[in-house]
Amino acid sequence: MLKPKPLFMLFFLVLVVLAILKYLRTRKFLPMATPTDSTTCLDSFDPNRLYKSVFHMSMVQFMVPKTLSHWVENKSGFEIGAPSASTWGNLGLYDAAAKVDATNFAAQTLWESGIKEGGPFLWKNRTLGKHFIRDAVDLHGIPDESYDFVCGTDILEHVANPFKALLEWLRIMKPNGLLIVIVPYQNVTFDHKRSVAKIEHLMDDYRKKVTEKDLTHLDEILRLHDLGRDAAAGGFDAFKARSEKNFEIRGLHQHVYDQRLLYYIYRCLNIEVKSQYIWDYHQLIIGQKR
Numbered sequence: 001m002l003k004p005k006p007l008f009m010l011f012f013l014v015l016v017v018l019a020i021l022k023y024l025r026t027r028k029f030l031p032m033a034t035p036t037d038s039t040t041c042l043d044s045f046d047p048n049r050l051y052k053s054v055f056h057m058s059m060v061q062f063m064v065p066k067t068l069s070h071w072v073e074n075k076s077g078f079e080i081g082a083p084s085a086s087t088w089g090n091l092g093l094y095d096a097a098a099k100v101d102a103t104n105f106a107a108q109t110l111w112e113s114g115i116k117e118g119g120p121f122l123w124k125n126r127t128l129g130k131h132f133i134r135d136a137v138d139l140h141g142i143p144d145e146s147y148d149f150v151c152g153t154d155i156l157e158h159v160a161n162p163f164k165a166l167l168e169w170l171r172i173m174k175p176n177g178l179l180i181v182i183v184p185y186q187n188v189t190f191d192h193k194r195s196v197a198k199i200e201h202l203m204d205d206y207r208k209k210v211t212e213k214d215l216t217h218l219d220e221i222l223r224l225h226d227l228g229r230d231a232a233a234g235g236f237d238a239f240k241a242r243s244e245k246n247f248e249i250r251g252l253h254q255h256v257y258d259q260r261l262l263y264y265i266y267r268c269l270n271i272e273v274k275s276q277y278i279w280d281y282h283q284l285i286i287g288q289k290r
Contacts, residue, residue: 002151005075017091046202050267055260059263059273059276060277061275062278063279064279064280069092073181074096074097074098076098076099076100076101077147077150077151078101078151078169079103079150079152080103080136080151080152081087081111081171082103082104083106084153084182086152095124097149101121101132102132103132103139104133105133106135109250110251119131131231137161137165144171145171145173145177146174147173147177148177148178148180149178150169150173153182157255158212158255160236166269176290177290178274179287180286183262183282187252191225191256192226193225196260197261201255202255212247212250215246227239243248258283259278259283262276263276263285266285271286271287273287
């Protein structure tokens with residue numbers, strides 16, 4: 001049992017900590033509440049409002065999530081660029097979800113082949129849902145507010161107009177649905193020489209209606225892509241030839257992301273950030289649609 005003096009000191013320390021936290025929040029060193037209205041920063045960009053909530057790396061957990069099952073248990077989902085056995089499979093998402101439909105941009109890609117519109121999406125001999133062939137920026141034919149969550153592993157970096165894609169993903173999500181996204185961790189991939197994109201640049205791409213045929217970043221990619229960390233790309237000439245046909249192949253990383261950029265993209269779209277992780281060569285962010 002604590003004696004009176006230690007008890008008083010403990011109470012005093014608690015008051016000091018609370019006072020410091022209040023001061024930091026007032027000085028904008030800690031996150032403020034996320035805006036709750038339905039507008040996005042794409043409608044009217046106000047940097048003071050967007051950056052009112054200050055991102056700091058202490059918000060990111062440097063560890064492998066034990067599981068994602070509690071986020072999606074008995075829920076219906078839609079995956080962009082399926083399947084992703086090494087992420088959603090290993091993290092329990094496929095096992096926990098009641099249903100997962102999926103899309104790829106073509107019947108044959110660098111990563112998958114034999115995809116059929118309406119064909120079954122299988123996981124461990126279980127039919128999770130069905131396949132669609134749709135572009136990440138155009139999920140036509142899929143009704144609004146159809147799914148409890150949307151997920152995508154290593155997809156967003158391949159998209160030339162990410163805000164257009166994300167708005168489509170949000171469109172098919174129910175209110176309070178979850179957006180679960182993984183992108184490569186730049187520091188340990190072939191993108192390590194490139195700069196992280198600016199959110200203003202991504203917004204500009206959206207306003208200019210940039211299409212997936214865009215090759216604006218090709219020169220930068222050819223100059224800074226570390227082929228030593230990308231054995232599958234072959235030599236420079238082979239990589240260049242493949243990259244010039246990117247609309248058919250979609251192999252380019254159009255933009256580079258870090259957790260700060262992902263955080264402000266979610267804030268811009270009025271998605272409440274719930275969790276952020278970095279492990280191996282993955283960056284994960286989970287957010288809830290408002």
